[in-house]
Amino acid sequence: MSAPVFLTEPGDLRGVVAGGTYLLDGAEGRHAGVVQRRGPGERVDVVDGSGVRLVGVVDSTGPDGVRLRVLARNEEPPDRPALVLAQALAKGDRDELAIEAATEVGVDAVLPWQAARSIVVWRGDRAAKSRARWLATVRAATKQARRSRVPAVELAVDTAGLARRVADVVAAGGTALVLHEEATVPLRTAALPVDGSDVEVLVVVGPEGGISPDELDRLVEAGAVPVRLGPWVLRTSTAGPVAVALLAERLGRWS
DSSP: OOOOEEEOOTTTTTTOOTTSEEEEOHHHHHIIIIISOOOTTOEEEEEOBBSEEEEEEEEEEETTEEEEEEEEEEEOOOOSSEEEEEEEOOSTTHHHHHHHHHHHHTOSEEEEEOOTTOSOOOOHHHHHHHHHHHHHHHHHHHHHTTOSBOOEEOOOBOHHHHHHHHHHHHHTTOEEEEEOTTOOSBGGGSOOOOTTOSOEEEEEEOOTTOOOHHHHHHHHHTTOEEEBOSSSOOOHHHHHHHHHHHHHHHTTTTO
C-alpha cells in the first residue's frame, strides 16, 4: 500500500534534505500522530502542494507533532500541457464532486464558471465561502490521490470571462474543448497540443441544464471546439472527471 500523504504549504519544505529530519506539526501533525496514530518506523510522505515530496519514516511522536527521518527529497515537475477544468456551478454538491474526482484523476487547475443556466450563484460572502469549500475539496483530494501538487482553484468567471480565457488559451497554442451532447467530434480524436508543451488543454463542462446555444456560440467564436464523450449524457458531476481521465490517458500521464 502506498504511503499516506500529509500536506504542508509551498515553501515549508525549503532546506529539508535527505538524511535530515522534519517536524510535521500543526493540524497535519495532529492528524498523523493523534488521529491516524502513526508510530515509529512507519512510512509517510509530506508534500508542499507545489511539487516537493519528502519520503520519510516516523522517528518519534510527541505533543509538538511527528518527527520524520527524511529518506529522500523529490522535486516533481508539473505535467505539460496543463489540464484545466472549467466547471459550471451546480446545485447541491455536484460541482464539488466534479472537482474532487477531477483532482484525483489529474487535473491541474479548476475554473468556476457562472453559466447562464447555473442555479447556484456566487456573490459576495457566498462566493468567498464557496471558493473556500472548493479549495478544501481539492486539497483533500490531492492527499487522497497521493499527489504532490494541489490544483489551482481560480476565481470564478462569467461566460464573457470564460470566452476570453478560451481565446487566450487558443492564441497561446493550447486547446479549448466544450463537452456538448450534440457535438460530432469525439473527445478521443480531438486535436491536442504536443506533449510537453507549456500550454493548456481547457475542458468546459456546463451545468445541469446544459450550455445555452448563445454560450456555445460565444465559446466557439473564441476558438473552442465542441466535443462529445460518448453515446450517453453524463451528469455535470461526472462529465468533467471522465473527460480529464481520457485526456490524461491520451497525453501519456497514465502510461
